[in-house]
Amino acid sequence: MKRPAKSVMTGITALILLLTGFQVALLLARNIFSEADDGGRREESVSRSVPHAKDYGGSPVPAEDSAYRANVSPEDFKPIPxxxxxxxxxxxxxxxxxxxxxxxxxxxxxxxxxxxxxxxxxxxxxxxxxxxxxxxxxxxxxxxxxIHAPDIWSLPADSISSHPYLDAYSARAIVVFRENHPETSWKIDSLLKAGVISERSAAGLKLYFD
The missing domain is CATH 1.10.150.320 (Photosystem II 12 kDa extrinsic protein)
Structure with a gap:
C-alpha cells in the first residue's frame, strides 16, 4: 500500500512543477509583449510630437533616428515667401x-x-x-x-496714362518731351526739372529707373 501512495505523490509533484513552469513561461511572454507594445507607443508619441515638414510646404522631415526628430522644432521650418x-x-x-x-x-x-x-x-x-x-x-x-520698368520712353500717351504714377496730362507731356529732346536726356530727373511730372510721380518712377 505504501508504493501506490508514493507513486501518487510523485505524480502530484510532477504536475505541480509542470503547472509552475507553464505559469512562469506565461508571465515571461506577457512581459515581452508588454515591453514591445510600450516601445511602439513611445515611438508613436515621439513621432506625433515632431512637426511634419509638409505643414510648411515641404517634404517629410529627414531624420536619422527618433532622438533627432524629437529635437526638431517648428522654428527650423520657415514658410516659403x-x-x-x-x-x-x-x-x-x-x-x-x-x-x-x-x-x-x-x-x-x-x-x-x-x-x-x-x-x-x-x-x-x-x-x-x-x-x-x-x-x-x-x-x-x-x-x-x-521688376519691369514702365515703358514711358516709347509707348503712346494713351498707354502711359494708365500707369498709377502718371495721368493724361503727364503722359502727353512725356511724349512731347521725347519729341523735342535727345535720348541722352530721357531721364526721370529731366522730366521733373522740365515740369513734366510731379515730385510724387518722379519718386515712384525712380523705383524702376536708375
Whole structure:
C-alpha cells in the first residue's frame, strides 16, 4: 500500500512543477509583449510630437533616428515667401489679413504698375494700412528679375496714362518731351526739372529707373 501512495505523490509533484513552469513561461511572454507594445507607443508619441515638414510646404522631415526628430522644432521650418510679382489670387490668400477682395486688388494694382518694385507699394492700395502691411511684409518677396520698368520712353500717351504714377496730362507731356529732346536726356530727373511730372510721380518712377 505504501508504493501506490508514493507513486501518487510523485505524480502530484510532477504536475505541480509542470503547472509552475507553464505559469512562469506565461508571465515571461506577457512581459515581452508588454515591453514591445510600450516601445511602439513611445515611438508613436515621439513621432506625433515632431512637426511634419509638409505643414510648411515641404517634404517629410529627414531624420536619422527618433532622438533627432524629437529635437526638431517648428522654428527650423520657415514658410516659403510669396513672390509678389508672380503669385496668383489663390496664393495671395495665404497672406495674413488677405481675402479674395484684397487679393484681387493687389493683382489689379500690379497689372497697372507692370510689376512691384518694392513691398511698400502695397501701401498705395486703398484699404491696406500700415498695420495690415506689416503683417504681410515678412511673408512676401520681390525678386529683381521680376521688376519691369514702365515703358514711358516709347509707348503712346494713351498707354502711359494708365500707369498709377502718371495721368493724361503727364503722359502727353512725356511724349512731347521725347519729341523735342535727345535720348541722352530721357531721364526721370529731366522730366521733373522740365515740369513734366510731379515730385510724387518722379519718386515712384525712380523705383524702376536708375
Amino acid at each position: 510669396i513672390n509678389l510679382n508672380r503669385a496668383d489670387s489663390v496664393a495671395l490668400l495665404d497672406l495674413p489679413g488677405v481675402g479674395p477682395y484684397y487679393a484681387s486688388r493687389i493683382i489689379r494694382y500690379r497689372e497697372r504698375l507692370g510689376s512691384y518694385a518694392v513691398k511698400e507699394q502695397l501701401l498705395e492700395i486703398r484699404g491696406i494700412d500700415y498695420e495690415k502691411y506689416c503683417r504681410m511684409a515678412p511673408e512676401i518677396e520681390i525678386l529683381e528679375e521680376d
